[in-house]
Amino acid sequence: MKINNSGLKAGLYIHIPFCASKCYYCDFSTMPYQDKRIDEYFEYLFKEIELSYEYWKDFEIDTIYLGGGTPNYVSSDNIIKLDKLIKSRFNISKKIEYSIECNPEYLYIEKIEDYLSCGINRFSVGVQTFDDTILRKIGRMHTSEVAYKNILKLKSLGVNNINLDFITGLPGQTELSLLNDLYIIKELDVNHISYYDLIIEENTRFHFESKIGNLKLPDENTNRMYYHKIVEFLKNIGIYQYEISNFSKPGYNSKHNLKYWHTMPYVAFGLGASGYDGNIRYTNYHRYKDYINSIVNNELPKGVIENLSLNDKLFEKIIMNMRLVEGISTKELEEQFGYDIWKENTKLIKSYESCDLLRVYNDRIAFTEYGFDISNKFFKDLLI
Structure with a gap:
């Protein structure tokens, strides 16, 4: 359908x-x-x-x-x-x-x-x-x-x-x-x-x-x-x-x-290009021969197709949104995924905030300038 x-x-x-x-x-x-x-x-x-x-x-x-x-x-x-x-x-x-x-x-x-x-x-x-x-x-x-x-x-x-x-x-x-x-x-x-x-x-x-x-x-x-x-x-x-x-x-x-x-949809064409419709991510073949052979056969040249789970989309949204200075909306996480980031991570968030690595404002959580330096560690410690 x-x-x-x-x-x-x-x-x-x-x-x-x-x-x-x-x-x-x-x-x-x-x-x-x-x-x-x-x-x-x-x-x-x-x-x-x-x-x-x-x-x-x-x-x-x-x-x-x-x-x-x-x-x-x-x-x-x-x-x-x-x-x-x-x-x-x-x-x-x-x-x-x-x-x-x-x-x-x-x-x-x-x-x-x-x-x-x-x-x-x-x-x-x-x-x-x-x-x-x-x-x-x-x-x-x-x-x-x-x-x-x-x-x-x-x-x-x-x-x-x-x-x-x-x-x-x-x-x-x-x-x-x-x-x-x-x-x-x-x-x-x-x-x-x-x-x-x-x-x-x-x-x-x-x-x-x-x-x-x-x-x-x-x-x-x-x-x-x-x-x-x-x-x-x-x-x-x-x-x-x-x-x-x-x-x-x-x-x-x-x-x-x-x-x-913001993990929004984007269509992609061409060798090795990746697209996303909001649920499925695909990546075209990287080898030119594979790319053209698919098209010759009237097939889309998608080498990888991923049907993202709700958990996949949640984790990706957190990581991608927190690349932004404005950070992530906790309200959006609850509305879109039924996920309360504070429930399992209050201690973690507070500890980063106290070290001036995170800032919490309105309904948002964002890295500070120096917080970006340790973003990978934060994501590793985050419980989802």
């Missing part, structure tokens, strides 16, 4: 896996050095959308996110065709937040203008750092000068919703290089900043270098010190933390990412 989803809102994520090269820390589903497959991939992507859009047709799509990979690496003709198909198959909100991930070196004027003509209104630029020595160490193709100039180019073309992605804990990163990045952020005056901790993932070049002792990174204490400097600096220039790794000027929070943190 088909569920009536009329009136519900959902996000739309589309994965574009192509890159000029593989960054040394990256474990995403990417296809570097495979430009000859770009047009073929988009044909299969379009077929995947055709195979499954019916299920989502009653949702109102109010955020679209083109991620990767490097979406602005491919020809904008592919993006234009994709945009036309999306708009012909989905109920698109008139107040859409429409984002595209970009690498700085491919921010050509013609491409930007094509994206704007599609209605793309948010650009997320992968800067990582403005330190050229570190950029080379992590396998990035751009220079700090290229990034700086092309971000100004975006602004000159009327783009006012710009996110810049950065990473902390990079090899060779010092307090001086971090502060230099922050002062350049201040000069550029954009509306959103993301700062992610470097994680050494398996099957990456950094994982191999770490195993043989060739990767020298800031230690954990240094990295936490960097994090708190970032929070303070950005707050002082009017860019406020609203999630563990995300900061924005008022009114410029990422609406799409908020769907993940």
Whole structure:
């Protein structure tokens, strides 16, 4: 029996896996050095959308996110065709937040203008750092000068919703290089900043270098010190933390990412992409051969399908909501799950609150700035 989803809102994520090269820390589903497959991939992507859009047709799509990979690496003709198909198959909100991930070196004027003509209104630029020595160490193709100039180019073309992605804990990163990045952020005056901790993932070049002792990174204490400097600096220039790794000027929070943190529905297409309808989570095949073979057979390329239990959804809601500075509503937990977080965890919550790691206000429980440092331990100790 088909569920009536009329009136519900959902996000739309589309994965574009192509890159000029593989960054040394990256474990995403990417296809570097495979430009000859770009047009073929988009044909299969379009077929995947055709195979499954019916299920989502009653949702109102109010955020679209083109991620990767490097979406602005491919020809904008592919993006234009994709945009036309999306708009012909989905109920698109008139107040859409429409984002595209970009690498700085491919921010050509013609491409930007094509994206704007599609209605793309948010650009997320992968800067990582403005330190050229570190950029080379992590396998990035751009220079700090290229990034700086092309971000100004975006602004000159009327783009006012710009996110810049950065990473902390990079090899060779010092307090001086971090502060230099922050002062350049201040000069550029954009509306959103993301700062992610470097994680050494398996099957990456950094994982191999770490195993043989060739990767020298800031230690954990240094990295936490960097994090708190970032929070303070950005707050002082009017860019406020609203999630563990995300900061924005008022009114410029990422609406799409908020769907993940609020455990709301989102449809996803493309290699390795994950979607969620409120009950079932799916992840597409990561191997290109498996992905296209499914579509050739008129089957959705879902490699993993999880039917989440009520307990799964409860625990996920707590973890995801508490990534946000506003924390979690205890009232919502009771209304949605019949769960009283205080019943089994009063002592735990009070102990964290007394150490200024949690704050309890109205009906909400939230981590403080320093509470985020120990969030994993709190979740481990929480009784559900």
